[in-house]
Amino acid sequence: MAQTDFDGPRQIRREELRSAREVFRLCFGSGFDDSMDGAYEPPERGGWAVMLTASGPQQGQVVSQIGMDHHTVAFTGSALPIGSIGGVSTHPEYRNHGLAGRLLSYCTATLQREGARLLLISGDRGYTRAPATWRRCALPDSS
DSSP states (O other): OOGGGEEEEEEOOGGGHHHHHHHHHHHHOTTSGGGGGGGGSOOSSOEEEEEEEOSSTTTTOEEEEEEEEEEEEEETTEEEEEEEEEEEEEOGGGOSSSHHHHHHHHHHHHHHHTTOSEEEEOSOTTTOSOHHHHHHTOOOOOO
């Protein structure tokens, strides 16, 4: 499949919840999808970014997604705005098309635009199949 066969990356829409949950279950099992319950209320910042199929019999189905969130941590007496991402999941039939990499780039830019100065990635380094993708998504130095 070519990249033009996909729609996104973009924020998820409420009507895409069912297919997003299916991808999440395929990747993480059935015990984790409750963490997505509040993700589909339009947040002021963060949320879930998705890639969808744009053609074929599965048109309009979520095939890859990443969750984004914002936090503030105290560091040496100062507030540090951070962004976090997690829940990276791509349907097994759509892996190796660069979808997660495109989503990571989108999420990194979104979180930085929304004020994050540090990016935390939730996951197991041994679990990810693309460690180079994670390294490419470091926030640039804003000084």
